[in-house]
Amino acid sequence: MAIRERGGPTQARGYNPAALRAARFSRIPSAAPLAAPGALCVAVLGAICVVLIAAPAAWGDALTPEYSPSRNANDIHTLYVTSLAIGAVIFLLVEGVLITSLIRYRRRRGGAEPAQIRGNTPLEVGWTVGAVAILVVLAGITFAYLSDVTTPQRSSASGLNAGTEVAALHQPAVPGGHSLQIHVNGQQYIWRFDYPGAQQVFSYHDMYVPVGTTVTLKITSSDVAHSWWIPKLGGKADAIPGHTNDTWFRVDKPGRLNGQCAELCGENHADMRATVIALPPDQFRLWMARQAADIRQSQALLSLARRIRGQGP
Amino acid sequence: MATPEYAPPAPPGALRSPAGTRANGGPPEIAVHGLRDRPRGWTAWLTTTDHKKIGLLYIYTTFLFFIMGGVEALLMRLQLAHANNTLLEPHTYNALLTLHGSTMIFLFVVPVLLGFGNYLVPLMIGARDMAFPRLNALSYWLFLFGGIAFYASIFFTPPSAGWTSYAPLSDNAFLPDGGIDAWIFMIHLTGLSSLLGAINFTATIHNMRAKGMSWGRMPLFVWTILITSYLLILALPVVAAAVTMLLTDRHFGTAFFDNTGGGDPLLWQHLFWFFGHPEVYIMALPAFGMISEVLPVFARKPIFGYKAIAASTAGIAFVSMLVWAHHMFPTPVPEVVLAFFMLSSFAVAVPTGVKIFNWLATLWRGSIVFKTPLFFAAGFLATFVIGGISGVILAIFPVDWYFNDTYFVVAHLHYVLFGGSVFGIFAGVYYWFPKMSGRMLSEGLGKTSFWLMFIGFHGTFLVQHSLGLEGMPRRIYWYPPHGNWQTLNLISTIGSFILATGVLVTVVNVLLSLRSGRKAGNDPWQANTLEWFAQSPPPENNFDIVPRIRSVEPMKDIRRDVARRTGRSAETVSQPVTTGAT
Numbered sequence: 022m023a024i025r026e027r028g029g030p031t032q033a034r035g036y037n038p039a040a041l042r043a044a045r046f047s048r049i050p051s052a053a054p055l056a057a058p059g060a061l062c063v064a065v066l067g068a069i070c071v072v073l074i075a076a077p078a079a080w081g082d083a084l085t086p087e088y089s090p091s092r093n094a095n096d097i098h099t100l101y102v103t104s105l106a107i108g109a110v111i112f113l114l115v116e117g118v119l120i121t122s123l124i125r126y127r128r129r130r131g132g133a134e135p136a137q138i139r140g141n142t143p144l145e146v147g148w149t150v151g152a153v154a155i156l157v158v159l160a161g162i163t164f165a166y167l168s169d170v171t172t173p174q175r176s177s178a179s180g181l182n183a184g185t186e187v188a189a190l191h192q193p194a195v196p197g198g199h200s201l202q203i204h205v206n207g208q209q210y211i212w213r214f215d216y217p218g219a220q221q222v223f224s225y226h227d228m229y230v231p232v233g234t235t236v237t238l239k240i241t242s243s244d245v246a247h248s249w250w251i252p253k254l255g256g257k258a259d260a261i262p263g264h265t266n267d268t269w270f271r272v273d274k275p276g277r278l279n280g281q282c283a284e285l286c287g288e289n290h291a292d293m294r295a296t297v298i299a300l301p302p303d304q305f306r307l308w309m310a311r312q313a314a315d316i317r318q319s320q321a322l323l324s325l326a327r328r329i330r331g332q333g334p
Numbered sequence: 335m336a337t338p339e340y341a342p343p344a345p346p347g348a349l350r351s352p353a354g355t356r357a358n359g360g361p362p363e364i365a366v367h368g369l370r371d372r373p374r375g376w377t378a379w380l381t382t383t384d385h386k387k388i389g390l391l392y393i394y395t396t397f398l399f400f401i402m403g404g405v406e407a408l409l410m411r412l413q414l415a416h417a418n419n420t421l422l423e424p425h426t427y428n429a430l431l432t433l434h435g436s437t438m439i440f441l442f443v444v445p446v447l448l449g450f451g452n453y454l455v456p457l458m459i460g461a462r463d464m465a466f467p468r469l470n471a472l473s474y475w476l477f478l479f480g481g482i483a484f485y486a487s488i489f490f491t492p493p494s495a496g497w498t499s500y501a502p503l504s505d506n507a508f509l510p511d512g513g514i515d516a517w518i519f520m521i522h523l524t525g526l527s528s529l530l531g532a533i534n535f536t537a538t539i540h541n542m543r544a545k546g547m548s549w550g551r552m553p554l555f556v557w558t559i560l561i562t563s564y565l566l567i568l569a570l571p572v573v574a575a576a577v578t579m580l581l582t583d584r585h586f587g588t589a590f591f592d593n594t595g596g597g598d599p600l601l602w603q604h605l606f607w608f609f610g611h612p613e614v615y616i617m618a619l620p621a622f623g624m625i626s627e628v629l630p631v632f633a634r635k636p637i638f639g640y641k642a643i644a645a646s647t648a649g650i651a652f653v654s655m656l657v658w659a660h661h662m663f664p665t666p667v668p669e670v671v672l673a674f675f676m677l678s679s680f681a682v683a684v685p686t687g688v689k690i691f692n693w694l695a696t697l698w699r700g701s702i703v704f705k706t707p708l709f710f711a712a713g714f715l716a717t718f719v720i721g722g723i724s725g726v727i728l729a730i731f732p733v734d735w736y737f738n739d740t741y742f743v744v745a746h747l748h749y750v751l752f753g754g755s756v757f758g759i760f761a762g763v764y765y766w767f768p769k770m771s772g773r774m775l776s777e778g779l780g781k782t783s784f785w786l787m788f789i790g791f792h793g794t795f796l797v798q799h800s801l802g803l804e805g806m807p808r809r810i811y812w813y814p815p816h817g818n819w820q821t822l823n824l825i826s827t828i829g830s831f832i833l834a835t836g837v838l839v840t841v842v843n844v845l846l847s848l849r850s851g852r853k854a855g856n857d858p859w860q861a862n863t864l865e866w867f868a869q870s871p872p873p874e875n876n877f878d879i880v881p882r883i884r885s886v887e888p889m890k891d892i893r894r895d896v897a898r899r900t901g902r903s904a905e906t907v908s909q910p911v912t913t914g915a916t
């Protein structure tokens with residue numbers, strides 16, 4: 022065995038006593054012998070406390086999504102709370118077992134070698150089936166709520182009575198009642214809303230809607246991908262060029278609801294905001310008429326200006 | 335051991351040994367540490383094909399990228415610390431979020447795990463090197479130059495379309511500068527690097543395992559690397575095709591993703607996420623493997639349900655190919671498609687849950703030794719379960735319509751990728767550093783680092799769930815004072831600096847211990863797997879002899895064997911092993 026060794030150890034054979042000595046666990050200084058597991062538990066418990074106690078106490082909204090006034094938003098809220106409750110049980114179970122093991126089964130001086138358990142088939146099958154069962158239940162709950170979220174609800178009796186603004190458009194998705202369909206177009210970095218009717222009313226940034234009336238949105242984009250989102254009105258819908266996306270909402274109380282684009286759309290993505298302004302139906306009609314008049318007036322002014330500059334027809 | 339079980343064939347001309355080695359005309363009985371003259375100094379690192387050197391190159395390089403990505407994150411957190419803040423320009427902020435995401439995913443988590451794989455897989459399976467050492471070196475250099483090409487863009491125009499680079503924003507109509515091209519080039523180079531690496535791992539693990547190491551005796555970390563390699567081979571060609579299409583859209587007049595030319599922006603999202611979701615598991619599975627190695631060693635108890643953990647790894651990988659559209663729930667997709675992707679995303683939770691339960695059962699009734707690797711592993715479990723639960727909540731597509739693209743998703747993905755992968759990686763760093771350097775890391779600094787990281791992490795990301803619930807979208811460079819946004823953002827920013835301090839403590843720990851750490855010996859943890867049979871750090875040929883593998887814990891067998899033969903307890907066995915014949 023007279024082979025040249027390069028980079029090999031001087032300890033050529035046998036068991037390395039230095040390594041042996043260094044190897045024992047007891048030799049490695051235990052910086053924080055028993056404080057460590059305790060501290061770990063305190064931290065984990067602290068995290069749980071932050072979730073369960075401090076957050077709801079300090080900020081009421083911190084644990085649940087914004088919701089109401091629209092039914093789809095309420096159902097999303099219910100689904101979230103349900104799944105959070107199921108998740109919280111699993112969370113407490115896992116953290117509980119983890120913390121218990123770390124405390125109860127920490128190494129003790131002179132303790133016996135732990136039993137060398139390699140598995141337990143019934144137990145393993147049990148928790149696999151258990152996990153599947155929980156998810157099946159969750160899927161069942163989701164499907165139970167699904168049609169309420171996706172199918173627009175009826176307009177209420179106090180809603181906008183189907184006038185000329187609405188009659189021009191077909192609304193097969195809304196069961197029975199009347200509704201208002203608004204076309205939404207995302208553009209860097211503003212939202213444009215086109216209202217139904219012969220007057221061709223449109224607006225930017227502020228979407229005016231009548232209360233008690235189901236509003237269905239046809240959403241698209243004319244440049245990059247955007248995402249339409251007013252948190253209090255439930256889910257978002259991406260605005261993709263070349264595609265039309267649908268969503269709906271119904272606001273039952275007058276007021277302003279704020280939101281903003283949720284898909285990175287360029288430099289000023291953060292400035293691409295939107296507001297839904299809910300008005301009583303009669304005021305909504307007034308607004309439509311005034312907006313139509315304003316648009317007609319500014320178009321007239323524009324064509325006048327063009328004629329003056331010799332650019333017009 | 336009367337005869338060595340394994341004697342690698344000597345490469346012709348490479349073995350510098352006196353005549354007489356092949357005394358009986360047969361193969362040499364024992365291979366020695368140094369086989370040939372090697373370049374010394376820094377050139378050794380440039381020309382090396384040694385899997386351990388390449389592994390270390392990966393690990394050091396990726397940690398540099400990790401620090402860069404971390405600084406980018408801190409800058410973003412500073413900007414968001416206060417409402418109406420004007421610290422950063424919007425284009426700078428968008429560049430930072432793109433650099434941060436792309437760096438952490440393509441230049442840190444994936445390659446650092448492949449770096450650990452590079453270092454450990456041959457040692458764990460009792461091989462001398464990877465199957466294709468030169469290809470292995472090529473993988474590293476492709477990765478490095480991919481990273482350099484990407485970061486070169488900060489001197490010109492950095493990319494600013496997010497790590498997902500959604501078309502049409504990433505098209506030249508909207509971002510004509512070279513940043514997106516640098517991003518594409520980086521995806522190509524790192525993708526090729528990972529693909530070659532994956533082929534290399536597959537060939538190595540299939541063909542070069544020690545005698546007796548059947549599939550059922552392979553270390554769980556090797557299982558995860560093998561399955562990750564399959565995922566890479568399936569997923570990477572898709573993103574390579576997608577970014578090539580983006581490149582031709584940008585510069586050669588095609589319109590794959592341009593609806594005005596007959597293309598479809600949604601095609602990009604489908605192709606990207608077809609790769610992107612398996613990528614999530616590519617980042618998670620090897621970290622799971624590390625946890626599966628660390629927990630039994632520090633619980634002094636075998637891993638609970640070895641087969642279930644290996645099978646769940648394969649199960650996660652299979653289902654992860656079928657869940658990509660859960661990133662696209664708010665896009666115009668038929669409801670039945672949404673339902674399918676919700677159910678498939680639920681399905682991933684089952685094998686993931688099985689893993690968590692098995693890890694808990696490994697700790698249960700153990701004799702838990704509180705060393706730093708265990709802290710990070712326990713921190714991983716405590717944290718990852720939150721990411722898993724929020725993942726299931728996000729899979730419910732009506733709920734996702736609310737949460738998609740909000741800070742809830744940012745919190746979720748960091749619970750999975752930082753709380754999961756990065757805590758796993760840090761457990762791995764503290765666990766394998768003694769093997770890689772021959773020295774122990776400081777336990778005191780290690781535990782300090784863990785606590786800072788653990789507290790900082792939850793401080794940063796727990797409150798981001800609430801930000802999402804209160805309607806704050808992600809990727810916005812400023813926000814008005816609205817509700818609790820300002821308070822929550824400030825907490826998050828403070829947390830992020832505590833987290834960064836924790837990472838810094840580990841960096842200091844590594845630098846100090848490399849210089850003056852206590853000598854580790856071969857097997858400081860009394861571990862189970864074969865890499866602890868080699869010297870620390872292992873010599874170029876890894877093993878003088880490789881024992882026949884008789885169980886999933888070969889080191890336990892060896893220790894028991896030695897105790898039986900010598901009549902005294904052997905807590906470690908050092909190489910080279912006497913063959914008895916001499």
